[in-house]
Amino acid sequence: MLEHGGNLRAAQQRYGGTDWIDLSTGINPHGYPAPAPMPDAWRRLPEPDPSLVRAACDYYGAPQLLPVAGTQAAIQALPHLRAALAGPARVTVAAPSYAEHAHHWGRHGHVMREAAYDALDDAVAGSDVVVVVNPNNPTGATVAPAALLDWAGRLAARGGWLVVDEAFGDTARPLSVAGHAGRPGLVVLRSVGKFFGLAGLRLGFVGAETALLTALDDMLGPWAVSGPAQEIAVAALRDRGWQQATHTRLARDGARLHALLAAHGIDAHGTPLFHWWPEVRAEAFHEHMARRAIWVRLFPGGARGIRVGLPGTESEWRRIEQALKEWNDQ
Structure with missing residues (x-):
C-alpha cells in the first residue's frame, strides 16, 4: 500500500x-458541520438517493454523475474496467502527481508511463488513456479547460479516455470540465473530502458518458455509498x-x-x-x-x-x- x-x-x-x-x-x-443523519440511515440498506445526484450535478455543473465511495474507489476500478472493455491500453499519467493513479494503471496489463505536465500534449498522440490531476496534487500545476477538452476529443476519436481528477477543483472552479462529462472519452473525478473537509465520509463522484457510468456502477456493485454519507453530502452540497x-x-x-x-x-x-x-x-x-x-x-x-x-x-x-x-x- x-x-x-x-x-x-x-x-x-x-x-x-x-x-x-x-x-x-x-x-x-x-x-462542513455535518448534521446527524436520520435513524433510518443506520438501519436501512443504502439504496441510491436521487436527491444526492441532483444536488451533486447542480453543485458541480455536471450533466450526470455516479456517486462512489471516495474517488479512490474509482481510481482503483477504472484501470480494471478499461482492461475489461477494451483490453490493455497505452496509458500516460501526468507526473509528479497523486501516486495512486500510476500505481493502479500500472496493473491489469496496461503499458503505463509518466509524463511531465508540459509534455502531455505530445503524449496524447501515443496514448489510449491520459490521466491528469487538475489542479495537481502536490504541485498545484494546472491545465486550461480548452486543452483538456481538445485532448479528450483526440482520445475519444480512437476510443480513448481522458481521466481528469478534480479532487481539489472546488477552489478553482473556472478550471473544471465537469460540465462536459457526458461527452465521449472524458472521465471526471470529484471529491467532497477536500473542500468540504469530509474525508472520513468516503464520498466522491464520477462524471462520464452514460455507458461508462453504467459499466462502472456494475463493477462497483450495490450499496457503494453509505446512507449517512448520502444524507450529509446532500446537506453540504446544497448549503450555498x-x-x-x-x-x-x-x-x-x-x-x-x-x-x-x-x-x-x-x-x-x-x-x-x-x-x-x-x-x-x-x-x-x-x-x-x-x-x-x-x-x-x-x-x-x-x-x-x-x-x-x-x-x-x-x-x-x-x-x-x-x-x-x-x-x-x-
Missing part, C-alpha cells in the same frame, strides 16, 4: 506526543451560504500560508488548501517539523519536496511560524 498523508498515528508512534498539528493532507481544517463563506476563508488562509512560507525563504506554490515546494533537504525538514509535533508531507525521489496543508487555529499558526524560524536559524 502506498504512503499517504493523514497517517498521524504513525507519527505519534514514532515521535511520541499527543498535541500534533496535522498538515500532511490538503483537507479543509474547518470542515457555507460554501461561499468557506471560499472566502480558504482564499484568505491560503494567501496567509503563502506569505508565511515566503517570509522564511520558501518559494511555495499550490492551491488555497495546500502549498508545495521542492526541497533539497526534504528529509531533514520533515524531521525538524516532526520533532515539534508538526506533521508535514514528505515527497522523496523524483518529486522531492514538501507539501503543507492549512493549520486550523491561531495557536497552530504560531507554532508553525516558530518552527520555520528555528529551521532558518540552524
Whole structure:
C-alpha cells in the first residue's frame, strides 16, 4: 500500500506526543458541520438517493454523475474496467502527481508511463488513456479547460479516455470540465473530502458518458455509498451560504500560508488548501517539523519536496511560524 498523508498515528508512534498539528493532507481544517443523519440511515440498506445526484450535478455543473465511495474507489476500478472493455491500453499519467493513479494503471496489463505536465500534449498522440490531476496534487500545476477538452476529443476519436481528477477543483472552479462529462472519452473525478473537509465520509463522484457510468456502477456493485454519507453530502452540497463563506476563508488562509512560507525563504506554490515546494533537504525538514509535533508531507525521489496543508487555529499558526524560524536559524 502506498504512503499517504493523514497517517498521524504513525507519527505519534514514532515521535511520541499527543498535541500534533496535522498538515500532511490538503483537507479543509474547518470542515462542513455535518448534521446527524436520520435513524433510518443506520438501519436501512443504502439504496441510491436521487436527491444526492441532483444536488451533486447542480453543485458541480455536471450533466450526470455516479456517486462512489471516495474517488479512490474509482481510481482503483477504472484501470480494471478499461482492461475489461477494451483490453490493455497505452496509458500516460501526468507526473509528479497523486501516486495512486500510476500505481493502479500500472496493473491489469496496461503499458503505463509518466509524463511531465508540459509534455502531455505530445503524449496524447501515443496514448489510449491520459490521466491528469487538475489542479495537481502536490504541485498545484494546472491545465486550461480548452486543452483538456481538445485532448479528450483526440482520445475519444480512437476510443480513448481522458481521466481528469478534480479532487481539489472546488477552489478553482473556472478550471473544471465537469460540465462536459457526458461527452465521449472524458472521465471526471470529484471529491467532497477536500473542500468540504469530509474525508472520513468516503464520498466522491464520477462524471462520464452514460455507458461508462453504467459499466462502472456494475463493477462497483450495490450499496457503494453509505446512507449517512448520502444524507450529509446532500446537506453540504446544497448549503450555498457555507460554501461561499468557506471560499472566502480558504482564499484568505491560503494567501496567509503563502506569505508565511515566503517570509522564511520558501518559494511555495499550490492551491488555497495546500502549498508545495521542492526541497533539497526534504528529509531533514520533515524531521525538524516532526520533532515539534508538526506533521508535514514528505515527497522523496523524483518529486522531492514538501507539501503543507492549512493549520486550523491561531495557536497552530504560531507554532508553525516558530518552527520555520528555528529551521532558518540552524
